[in-house]
Amino acid sequence: xxxxxxxxxxxxxxxxxxxxxxxxxxxxxxxxxxxxxxxxxxxxxxxxxxxxxxxxxxxxxxxxxxxxxxxxxxxxxxxxxxxxxxxxxxxxxxxxxxxxxxxxxxxxxxxxxxxxxxxxxxxxxxxxxxxxxxxxxxxxxxxxxxxxxxxxxxxxxxxxxxxxxxxxxxxxxxxxxxxxxxxxxxxxxxxxxxxxxxxxxxxxxxxxxxxxxxxxxxxxxxxxxxxxxxxxxxxxxxxxxxxxxxxxxxxxxxxxxxxxxxxxxxxxxxxxxxxxxxxxxxxxxxxxxxxxxxxxxxxxxxxxxxxxxxxxxxxxxxxxxxxxxxxxxxxxxxxxxxxxxxxxxxxxxxxxxxxxxxxxxxxxxxxxxxxxxxxxxxxxxxxxxxxxxxxxxxxxxxxxxxxxxxxxxxxxxxxxxxxxxxxxxxxxxxxxxxxxxxxxxxxxxxxxxxxxxxxxxxxxxxxxxxxxxxxxxxxxxxxxxxxxxxxxxxxxxxxxxxxxxxxxxxxxxxxxxxxxxxxxxxxxxxxxxxxxxxxxxxxxxxxxxxxxxxxxxxxxxxxxxxxxxxxxxxxxxxxxxxxxxxxxxxxxxxxxxxxxxxxxxxxxxxxxxxxxx
Numbered sequence: 001x002x003x004x005x006x007x008x009x010x011x012x013x014x015x016x017x018x019x020x021x022x023x024x025x026x027x028x029x030x031x032x033x034x035x036x037x038x039x040x041x042x043x044x045x046x047x048x049x050x051x052x053x054x055x056x057x058x059x060x061x062x063x064x065x066x067x068x069x070x071x072x073x074x075x076x077x078x079x080x081x082x083x084x085x086x087x088x089x090x091x092x093x094x095x096x097x098x099x100x101x102x103x104x105x106x107x108x109x110x111x112x113x114x115x116x117x118x119x120x121x122x123x124x125x126x127x128x129x130x131x132x133x134x135x136x137x138x139x140x141x142x143x144x145x146x147x148x149x150x151x152x153x154x155x156x157x158x159x160x161x162x163x164x165x166x167x168x169x170x171x172x173x174x175x176x177x178x179x180x181x182x183x184x185x186x187x188x189x190x191x192x193x194x195x196x197x198x199x200x201x202x203x204x205x206x207x208x209x210x211x212x213x214x215x216x217x218x219x220x221x222x223x224x225x226x227x228x229x230x231x232x233x234x235x236x237x238x239x240x241x242x243x244x245x246x247x248x249x250x251x252x253x254x255x256x257x258x259x260x261x262x263x264x265x266x267x268x269x270x271x272x273x274x275x276x277x278x279x280x281x282x283x284x285x286x287x288x289x290x291x292x293x294x295x296x297x298x299x300x301x302x303x304x305x306x307x308x309x310x311x312x313x314x315x316x317x318x319x320x321x322x323x324x325x326x327x328x329x330x331x332x333x334x335x336x337x338x339x340x341x342x343x344x345x346x347x348x349x350x351x352x353x354x355x356x357x358x359x360x361x362x363x364x365x366x367x368x369x370x371x372x373x374x375x376x377x378x379x380x381x382x383x384x385x386x387x388x389x390x391x392x393x394x395x396x397x398x399x400x401x402x403x404x405x406x407x408x409x410x411x412x413x414x415x416x417x418x419x420x421x422x423x424x425x426x427x428x429x430x431x432x433x434x435x436x437x438x439x440x441x442x443x444x445x446x447x448x449x450x451x452x453x454x455x456x457x458x459x460x461x462x463x464x465x466x467x468x469x470x471x472x473x474x475x476x477x478x479x480x481x482x483x484x485x486x487x488x489x490x491x492x493x494x495x496x497x498x499x500x501x502x503x504x505x506x507x508x509x510x511x512x513x514x515x516x517x518x519x520x521x522x523x524x525x526x527x528x529x530x531x532x533x534x535x536x537x538x539x540x541x542x543x544x545x546x547x548x549x550x551x552x553x554x555x556x557x558x559x560x561x562x563x564x565x566x567x568x569x570x571x572x573x574x575x576x577x578x579x580x581x582x583x584x585x586x587x588x589x590x591x592x593x594x595x596x597x598x599x600x601x602x603x604x605x606x607x608x609x610x611x612x613x
Contacts, residue, residue: 002086002100003072003195004180006161008171009220010066010190010203014058017070020199021051024072031073031085034058035096038065040165044096046085066190066220067169069161071098079123088127090134091119094165097133099126100195101158101178109153129160143167144217147174151215151228157359159210161193171218174228175210179357179385182208182216184223184238191218197241197383198400206238209383239383250402255600257403257494261586262450265443267408268579270397271415278436283423291392294374295424298348301326302373304333304364305352308406308489309413313352314482315578316417322575323432324424333360337367348374350420354401354409356384365389378416380409394420403601405493407586410486414579415439438573445570446583455568459584462549462565463591466520472499473511474585476524477534483524483578487585494593494603504530504537515546522588523563524581527553528574538562551584553577 003024007013014036021032033046034054043062047053051072071086087096103109106125109132114120118131132153136146143164151160157177163170173180173193183192183200184207192200193216197207210216213228226233253259275284288295301320303313310332317328331339333351337360349368353361356379365386368375377386377393380401387393396412418439422432449455466472472491476484485501492499502511504523515521523538525531535558538548542562550563553571560566567588569580593600 004070004098004100004159004161004193005195005199006069006098006163006171006173006193006218008067008169008191008218010192011064013066013068013190014063016192016203017068018051018054018058020194021054021070021072023199024194024196030080031082032071033073033085033087033098034068034070035087035089035098035163036062036065037067037096037163037165037168038062040168042089042093042096042163042165044087044089044093046082046087048080048082048085067163067171069096069098069163069171069193083122084124086124086126088122088124088130090130092134095130095133095137095162096164097126097129097160097162099129099158099160101176102156103128103154103158104156105154106156125156129154129162133162133164137164137166143170144172147172148215148228159195169220171216173210173216173218175214176212177359177362177385179355180210181383182210182218182223184208190220191223193218201241205240207241207383208236208238209388211388241383255403255590255594257405257407257586257590257600260401260403260408261583261590263399263408264411264450264583265447267396267398267412268415268439268446269443270399271412272419272439273397275419276436276439278433278440281433281436283419283436285394285419285423287394288376288392288420288423291374291376294391295348297346298326298374298424299346301328301348301350302336303328303330303350303352304336304361305330306333306358306360308410308486309352309354309358309361311482311486311489312410312413312417313350314485315414315479316350316352316421318479318482319418319421319575320424323421323435326424331364333358333364336364343368343371343373345372345374347371348376350376350378351386351390352378352413352417353384353386354380354396354398354406354413356381356386358386362386362389378413378420380412404603404606405490405586405589405600407583410582410586411579414582418575435573435575438576442572442576442579445572446580449570449580449583456587459567459587460591462567463588464595465565466547466549467495467592467595469497469518469520471514471519472497473514473519473521474499474501474524475504475507475521475534475537476501477504477530478528479574479578480524480526480528480530480534480581483581483585484522486582487522487524487589490586490589491592493606494589494600495596495598496604497592504534507537507540512540512544515541515544517545517547520547520549522549522551522585524551524585525556525559526551526569526577526581527556527571528577535559535562549588551581
C-alpha cells in the first residue's frame with residue numbers, strides 16, 4: 001500500500017527518488033522519507049505529508065549523490081509520526097531500510113534484539129530489519145550475507161530495499177508477496193527499484209519483476225538476483241514496459257478520476273480489440289488458450305476479489321451463469337482464504353485485481369493451489385504477481401489508473417467478464433451474436449454520453465442538490481444490483497457520505513425503516529425484466545417521503561412521473577447495461593465530491609494498491 005523507490009549509479013539519485021515518491025502517492029500515504037548514501041556518509045530525511053517537501057531538506061552538496069532509497073508510508077503499525085516514518089535506521093545511522101508489507105514476527109525479533117542491547121525509537125514492525133542487519137555485520141558477516149541472514153529471520157509479506165554505509169554504491173532488495181520491480185539495462189543511467197514500474201519509464205523501458213524470495217543486489221555496474229532459500233542465482237530476462245506503463249497524464253481534466261472516466265470508450269475498445277468478432281461469431285481470448293481443455297471440464301467457478309473488483313465479479317456471476325450455464329460463486333478474497341468448503345479439481349477460480357498485487361486475492365490463489373484448482377486472472381498490470389502465479393488469464397488493457405477510486409478498471413473488468421462468459425458457452429446461444437455486436441457498439445454510445453453537455457450538466461445539478469445529504473441508499477435488481485453496491489462504494493470513497501447498496505427487493509426487509517425526507521435513494525431502474533418490480537420499490541420509498549434519484553434508460557417517461565430527479569443513460573442490452581450505469585454513477589459520485597471540496601483522487605485513509613492483508 002505504500003511506495004518504495006531506490007536508485008544506484010545514477011547521478012542525481014535523490015531527485016529520482018523524490019520524483020518517484022510523488023508519483024507513488026496515489027497508492028496512499030501519510031508521510032515520506034529518503035535515505036541518501038554518498039561516499040559512505042548516510043543522510044536520512046523524513047516529512048509528514050507530501051514527498052515534495054523533502055526537496056528543500058536535502059543538502060545541495062549531496063543532491064548529486066548516486067545512491068538513495070525512499071518511501072511513502074501509509075500507517076499500519078503505529079500512528080502517523082516522524083519516528084514511525086521510513087526509512088528506518090540502526091542506532092549508528094549506518095543502515096537504512098524501507099519496507100512495504102508486514103513483518104509478522106517483529107514482536108519476537110524486537111524482544112530478542114532488546115535483550116541484545118538494541119533500542120527502538122518507533123512503533124513499527126520495520127525497525128527490526130536495520131537492527132538485525134546491523135547485528136549480523138557486527139558478527140563479521142559481509143554486507144551481502146548480513147542482508148540475507150536478516151531476511152531469513154523475517155516472517156511475513158514484504159518488499160524491502162536497504163543500503164549501508166559499509167557497502168557504498170550498493171542497494172539490497174527482496175520481496176515476499178509484495179510487489180517490487182527493478183529498472184535495468186540502462187547503460188550509464190544506473191539501476192532502479194520501485195513498487196510500481198510506471199515510475200521507471202522516464203529512465204528505462206526495461207524491467208525485471210522480482211518473484212517471491214528473490215534477493216537482489218544492485219550496483220552501478222550491474223545486478224544479481226538469487227533465491228533466498230536455496231541461494232541459486234536466477235536469470236531474469238528484462239521485460240519491455242514502455243508501451244504499458246507510459247506515465248499517466250490527466251491532460252486538461254481537473255482530476256485523474258474524471259479523465260479516467262472519460263477514458264472508458266477507449267478502455268472498452270482496448271479490452272475487446274481482436275477478441276470480440278461479431279462477424280465471425282467468435283470470442284478469441286488468447287490468454288485462455290493454454291487451459292481450454294481444463295475449462296471444458298470445469299463444473300464450478302469461484303470468483304475472488306476485493307472492493308470494486310468484487311462488484312465487477314458479481315456482474316460476472318450473472319453473465320457466466322446465464323450465458324455459459326456454469327454455477328458461479330463470488331467470494332470476498334479476504335474471506336475465501338479462511339473459509340472451509342468442499343473444493344475439487346473441477347472447480348476453477350477467477351481472481352480479479354486491478355493492480356495484480358492485492359494481498360488478499362494473492363492469498364486466495366495460494367489456497368487454490370493447495371487444492372489443485374485451475375487459477376485464472378483478470379488484471380490490468382502485466383508482470384504483476386497475480387499475472388505470474390495464475391495458470392492463465394486475460395489482461396484488461398485499461399492503461400494506468402491513478403485515481404484511488406477505480407473507474408475505468410471496473411469498466412474493463414466487466415467487459416472482460418462478458419467476454420469470458422461468452423467464451424465459456426458450451427452450446428449455441430442466440431444471445432451471443434447480439435451481445436458481441438452490442439459490445440462493439442458500446443464505445444460509441446459511451447463517447448456520445450460523455451460528450452453530451454446537457455447530460456453532464458444534469459448530473460452535476462443533481463449532485464449539487466444532494467451533496468449536503470449525510471446518508472444515501474442505492475438500490476437495483478438483477479444486473480443492476482451490483483451497480484447499486486458499486487455506486488454506494490464510489491460515493492462513500494470520495495465524498496465520505498455514508499452510503500449503502502441494497503437489492504431493491506430487500507427494501508421491505510429492513511432498509512425502509514431508514515427512509516425519511518433526509519435520506520435520498522438512488523434507484524437504478526434502467527429497462528429490464530425487473531423494471532416494474534423495481535418501480536414498486538421506488539413507490540414504497542416515495543410513500544415514506546424519501547427523495548428518489550432515478551438512473552433510467554433514455555426515453556423512459558414513466559420514471560420521470562415518480563422520481564424527484566432522473567439521470568438518463570443510453571439504452572443497451574440488459575447484460576451490458578451495467579457498463580453504462582457504472583459510468584453514470586461514477587460521474588455522480590465525482591460531482592458530489594467536487595461540490596464538497598474533497599481530494600477526489602486521493603481520499604483519506606485509502607490506498608490504491610492494497611498489498612497487505
